[in-house]
Every structure is written in structure tokens, then in C-alpha cells.
Amino acid sequence: xxxxxxxxxxxxxxxxxxxxxxxxxxxxxxxxxxxxxxxxxxxxxxxxxxxxxxxxxxxxxxxxxxxxxxxxxxxxxxxxxxxxxxxxxxxxxxxxxxxxxxxxxxxxxxxxxxxxxxxxxxxxxxxxxxxxxxxxxxxxxxxxxxxxxxxxxxxxxxxxxxxxxxxxxxxxxxxxxxxxxxxxxxxxxxxxxxxxxxxxxxxxxxxxxxxxxxxxxxxxxxxxxxxxxxxxxxxxxxxxxxxxxxxxxxxxxxxxxxxxxxxxxxxxxxxxxxxxxxxxxxxxxxxxxxxxxxxxxxxxxxxxxxxxxxxxxxxxxxxxxxxxxxxxxxxxxxxxxxxxxxxxxxxxxxxxxxxxxxxxxxxxxxxxxxxxxxxxxxxxxxxxxxxxxxxxxxxxxxxxxxxxxxxxxxxxxxxxxxxxxxxxxxxxxxxxxxxxxxxxxxxxxxxxxxxxxxxxxxxxxxxxxxxxxxxxxxxxxxxxxxxxxxxxxxxxxxxxxxxxxxxxxxxxxxxxxxxxxxxxxxxxxxxxxxxxxxxxxxxxxxxxxxxxxxxxxxxxxxxxxxxxxxxxxxxxxxxxxxxxxxxxxxxxxxxxxxxxxxxxxxxxxxxxxxxxxxxxxxxxxxxxxxxxxxxxxxxxxxxxxx
Numbered sequence: 001x002x003x004x005x006x007x008x009x010x011x012x013x014x015x016x017x018x019x020x021x022x023x024x025x026x027x028x029x030x031x032x033x034x035x036x037x038x039x040x041x042x043x044x045x046x047x048x049x050x051x052x053x054x055x056x057x058x059x060x061x062x063x064x065x066x067x068x069x070x071x072x073x074x075x076x077x078x079x080x081x082x083x084x085x086x087x088x089x090x091x092x093x094x095x096x097x098x099x100x101x102x103x104x105x106x107x108x109x110x111x112x113x114x115x116x117x118x119x120x121x122x123x124x125x126x127x128x129x130x131x132x133x134x135x136x137x138x139x140x141x142x143x144x145x146x147x148x149x150x151x152x153x154x155x156x157x158x159x160x161x162x163x164x165x166x167x168x169x170x171x172x173x174x175x176x177x178x179x180x181x182x183x184x185x186x187x188x189x190x191x192x193x194x195x196x197x198x199x200x201x202x203x204x205x206x207x208x209x210x211x212x213x214x215x216x217x218x219x220x221x222x223x224x225x226x227x228x229x230x231x232x233x234x235x236x237x238x239x240x241x242x243x244x245x246x247x248x249x250x251x252x253x254x255x256x257x258x259x260x261x262x263x264x265x266x267x268x269x270x271x272x273x274x275x276x277x278x279x280x281x282x283x284x285x286x287x288x289x290x291x292x293x294x295x296x297x298x299x300x301x302x303x304x305x306x307x308x309x310x311x312x313x314x315x316x317x318x319x320x321x322x323x324x325x326x327x328x329x330x331x332x333x334x335x336x337x338x339x340x341x342x343x344x345x346x347x348x349x350x351x352x353x354x355x356x357x358x359x360x361x362x363x364x365x366x367x368x369x370x371x372x373x374x375x376x377x378x379x380x381x382x383x384x385x386x387x388x389x390x391x392x393x394x395x396x397x398x399x400x401x402x403x404x405x406x407x408x409x410x411x412x413x414x415x416x417x418x419x420x421x422x423x424x425x426x427x428x429x430x431x432x433x434x435x436x437x438x439x440x441x442x443x444x445x446x447x448x449x450x451x452x453x454x455x456x457x458x459x460x461x462x463x464x465x466x467x468x469x470x471x472x473x474x475x476x477x478x479x480x481x482x483x484x485x486x487x488x489x490x491x492x493x494x495x496x497x498x499x500x501x502x503x504x505x506x507x508x509x510x511x512x513x514x515x516x517x518x519x520x521x522x523x524x525x526x527x528x529x530x531x532x533x534x535x536x537x538x539x540x541x542x543x544x545x546x547x548x549x550x551x552x553x554x555x556x557x558x559x560x561x562x563x564x565x566x567x568x569x570x571x572x573x574x575x576x577x578x579x580x581x582x583x584x585x586x587x588x589x590x591x592x593x594x595x596x597x598x599x600x601x602x603x604x605x606x607x608x609x610x611x612x613x614x615x616x617x618x619x620x621x622x623x624x625x626x627x628x629x630x631x632x633x634x635x636x637x638x639x640x641x642x
Contacts, residue, residue, distance in 0.1 A: 043128030199381030232461020262289025
């Protein structure tokens with residue numbers, strides 16, 4: 001479809017040659033040509049990386065902290081994208097010159113109509129436009145008045161939050177949960193990959209093996225898979241121009257496996273070879289009961305050879321050594337524990353091969369990702385054998401699972417030869433090996449694991465126990481039906497992000513460039529939008545590399561009555577046109593009010609400053625309101641922008 005779209009675009013350009021008299025129309029045609037080329041390129045790169053076009057994972061990573069990503073792995077894609085962008089710009093400028101003429105005629109008008117139809121048809125069938133339209137269609141800003149759907153389950157009355165009055169009587173078994181990066185069940189298929197993963201096939205014969213775990217919306221990248229498998233919900237991010245970098249609470253209103261285990265006395269730890277800041281993984285675990293969260297930055301200093309690392313972080317042989325050591329340490333404690341880990345070496349597109357596997361090749365060794373997967377099979381088996389032969393295994397549940405299906409890699413065409421499903425193997429003392437073909441998704445993993453730990457619950461979030469009798473969403477709906485159902489709950493799921501409130505006031509810390517709301521901190525520049533009773537409804541950021549909508553414009557796009565607290569450069573607040581604006585000298589300022597206030601107070605920040613909830617309320621209430629002044633301010637802002 002992308003190819004057909006581009007053919008219609010070229011057809012439109014050819015039809016427009018030397019028939020446009022208006023300079024303005026020529027600019028519009030050139031701009032639409034560039035837009036079509038840009039969206040086409042964006043879709044192609046997204047689809048090349050994800051295999052599913054422009055989806056939630058693409059939007060999430062554009063807005064998340066990407067520090068720690070191995071950009072060298074994608075250097076060819078980056079270089080090709082830059083070249084494509086330059087060519088697109090040059091071609092659009094050429095189109096502007098190509099379509100101009102000093103003469104016009106009736107024939108030209110008919111030709112222009114055909115060209116217009118070809119261009120708009122090109123955009124209409126462009127898969128990038130379709131994907132973006134779908135994302136916008138399903139993205140509504142959260143309403144705090146949304147009710148909890150009846151299909152969303154959490155423990156009754158949330159009394160599990162009080163360990164002495166817990167609704168769950170967990171069996172206090174320890175939990176070891178290993179996410180294998182991009183390792184899916186398809187790799188175990190002997191018809192496609194003979195001899196690739198003999199050890200995992202052996203482990204499967206001794207485990208509960210779940211063979212029909214779909215990948216659905218919001219779970220097709222690492223943090224999405226983690227959220228889905230631990231919280232029973234797809235990872236939907238709030239709409240609006242919010243950078244995921246700026247806020248340190250990750251789905252604070254969601255009830256996840258970590259919350260329940262922590263409330264029942266479990267000591268929870270996470271180990272990962274990549275930086276924990278990448279895509280918000282660290283914030284997710286810290287927000288849901290984990291007391292020890294360690295990624296590359298926390299672990300690298302503990303190594304004897306700190307130079308032994310990949311572009312992504314620690315190699316898996318290093319990570320597994322640390323995991324075995326940590327399992328030993330935790331096993332000596334009296335409290336039950338949960339130890340979660342995420343591998344790296346099987347990351348797309350080529351994988352990584354540690355020194356542990358210098359002599360390991362799959363077949364002729366020409367396919368790099370299969371070499372990495374074959375190596376991972378050996379390392380995982382060593383960890384499995386270590387844990388299952390450990391004296392503490394009698395009181396341990398071991399989960400080996402995908403974080404998501406593999407993205408585009410050097411074995412991608414072969415992976416598509418069979419139906420693709422996520423890997424989920426669970427081992428434990430007294431668990432008889434069994435194949436479970438019940439249809440499910442990653443959202444069903446957490447209630448399944450919790451019930452094996454003695455929870456006896458019907459479900460968690462939108463997930464259901466894969467060993468229970470209640471049907472899963474995947475069983476109730478077909479594949480598209482599951483995705484449509486979950487997207488219909490997007491507004492509620494987005495509300496689980498919530499925001500820190502100003503109940504205890506607000507402090508602007510100049511030295512660290514952050515705002516403290518009660519016990520939470522967020523980075524600034526930022527715009528805090530307030531609703532009734534000064535409830536924080538949205539927090540918007542500016543300064544992210546891909547963010548183009550300035551905070552000034554974001555204020556201007558709201559209603560004149562919208563109350564806000566804006567922390568930013570003093571110069572950027574001049575358009576608010578208050579009495580002291582011309583005399584502002586400091587780098588940072590705080591503006592409190594709404595656009596229709598006769599005078600919006602701006603406070604210079606030469607040092608840290610605090611505002612109580614009462615002060616903010618009094619500031620807003622003490623100013624007179626003028627309905628005409630908001631439009632005047634917006635015109636001033638537009639003038640300054642130009």
C-alpha cells in the first residue's frame with residue numbers, strides 16, 4: 001500500500017507540472033508533497049523496527065527517556081533516514097519550482113483537479129496516515145470522573161495494602177521471574193529452527209508451558225510487556241504533549257503484582273543489564289513495591305572489569321552471575337522475596353554475543369540473532385539448573401518468559417512462517433509438567449503467577465488466571481476484538497497515571513531545576529494545569545528533543561478560565577503582560593493564574609521558593625477577571641513568536 005501511495009504522489013506531481021499560477025498554491029502543493037514523503041518514511045522506519053508500523057511503542061519511545069539505547073545498532077537506519085529526509089526536502093523544493101507557470105487555462109484546471117485527487121488519494125491510502133489516525137482516534141485525555149470498568153479487577157476493597165489485614169493468604173514462596181528479551185515460542189519450533197533452543201525445550205518438558213499467549217496492543221515492547229504481565233493492563237500513555245522524562249511516578253494508580261507482593265511482606269528486586277532509566281523501567285519498578293532496582297549504572301561499579309560491556313549495557317553472562325549471587329543472598333533471609341531480571345543479548349536487530357559464547361554458533365553462524373538466541377539458550381539453562389538444584393528451590397516459583405515478540409531482526413522472515421506466540425514457562429516444587437493451550441495474552445500472566453503463590457484471586461486488572469475456569473478476554477473476543485475492547489477502556493487506563501497533587505503545597509527547587517509536589521518531584525520547565533479545588537489535571541513539559549509545542553502555545557490553546565502554575569524562563573512569560581514583566585531579570589520564574597486574570601503574578605526565582613495550597617488559591621481568587629484580556633495576551637504571544 002505504501003508503494004501505491006507513492007505512485008499516486010508521483011502521478012500528482014507529474015499532472016501538476018507547469019499548471020499552477022498561484023505562488024501560495026505552489027507552496028501548499030510542495031508542503032503536502034513533503035508531508036506525504038515524511039509520513040511514508042516515518043512509517044517505513046517504524047515498521048522496519050517494530051514490524052507493526054507506527055504503534056504505541058513508537059510513540060512511547062519518542063516521548064520516553066532513551067538514554068542507554070545502543071544507537072550504533074541502528075546506525076544504518078539513522079543514516080538512511082537522514083539521507084531520505086534531505087532528499088524529501090530537496091524534492092519538495094523542486095516540486096515547488098516544477099508546478100509554477102505564468103499561464104493558466106480550462107485544461108489546466110481540469111488537470112489540477114485530477115492532480116489534487118491523486119495527491120489526496122495518496123495520503124488517504126498511506127499506511128502511515130492510517131496508523132496515526134488510528135492512534136489519534138483512540139487517544140482521549142483522561143477524565144477523572146471515569147468509573148472503574150467491571151472487567152477491571154483488583155483485590156476487594158484494596159485491603160491487601162495492609163499486610164496485617166490482607167485478603168490474600170500467600171504461601172510465601174519466593175518468586176524468580178526472568179524476562180528473556182525478544183525470545184518468543186517460535187524459536188522453539190524445530191521445523192523452523194532445528195536445534196536452536198534444545199535447553200529451553202528440555203526445560204519446557206519439566207514446566208507448566210503456556211502455548212497460546214497472544215501479543216496484543218500496548219504490550220509489544222519491553223516496558224509495555226512488563227506492565228502488561230505485571231499489572232494486567234496494556235501500556236497506554238496519557239495523551240497531550242507530555243514527556244515521559246519529567247515525572248517520576250509510573251502508573252501510580254494501577255495495582256500491579258509488585259504492589260500485592262510488597263504489601264504481603266515480599267522483598268522485591270529488579271536486575272537489568274540496560275540503564276534502568278531507559279523507557280522508564282526504573283520508575284515503573286520503584287512505583288510498584290520494588291525496594292532494590294539495579295540497572296547498568298548501579299551494577300557496572302561492582303564488576304572487576306568495568307570495560308566488559310556492550311552498547312546496550314551488561315552482557316547476559318554478567319547479569320546471570322549477579323542473579324545467581326543475588327538469589328543466594330536472598331535465600332538466606334527469613335522474608336519471602338521476588339527477584340525479577342531482564343536479559344539483553346537477544347535484542348534486535350543483530351543480538352549480542354558475550355565471551356561466554358565465543359565458541360557458540362548456530363549452524364554456519366551466519367545469522368547473528370540466531371547465534372545470540374542459541375547462546376541465550378545455554379546461559380538460561382545454566383541458571384535454571386542452578387536454581388532448581390538449589391536447596392531453596394522447594395520454596396521457589398521460577399518463571400521464564402518473553403517480554404514481547406521479537407521485533408525486526410535477522411531472522412524475522414523465518415519467525416513469520418508460523419503463528420507467533422509469547423513464551424511462558426513456570427517451574428516449581430510440586431508443579432506437575434503440563435501444556436496449557438488456553439488462549440491468553442501477557443495481561444493474564446500476573447493473576448496466574450499470583451494464584452500459584454496462593455492468592456486465589458479471579459484476576460488482576462483485565463487479566464485472568466490461565467489455570468482457572470474464567471474465560472480470558474482473548475477467549476471472549478477474537479484478536480481484533482480484544483484490541484478494540486482495551487482501546488475502548490483507554491480513558492480509564494490513562495487515568496491510572498494520575499499526577500502528584502499540591503495538597504501539601506508546591507516548592508520550586510532552583511538548584512536542581514525541579515518542582516516538588518508533596519513528596520513527588522518533577523522537572524521544569526513545566527506547565528501544571530489545575531481543575532476544580534486546585535486538583536492537578538495535567539502536567540505538561542517542554543524541552544524534550546521532539547517536542548515542538550511550546551508551553552506558551554499550550555496555555556494559549558486552553559480556555560481563558562484554565563488555572564495553571566507555569567515554571568519556565570522569565571523571558572518566555574513576557575507575553576502575559578503583567579505589571580512587573582518588563583523588569584524580570586532572573587533566569588526562572590513562576591506564573592500563577594489564568595489567562596483571563598487582569599494581572600497574572602510572576603515570581604522571580606533567585607532562590608528556591610515555596611507556595612502553600614492556600615497561597616495559590618488566594619492568588620487566583622484575589623485577581624479580577626476580564627474576558628477580553630485573554631485574547632489580547634494570545635495575540636501578543638503570537639507576535640512575539642513570529
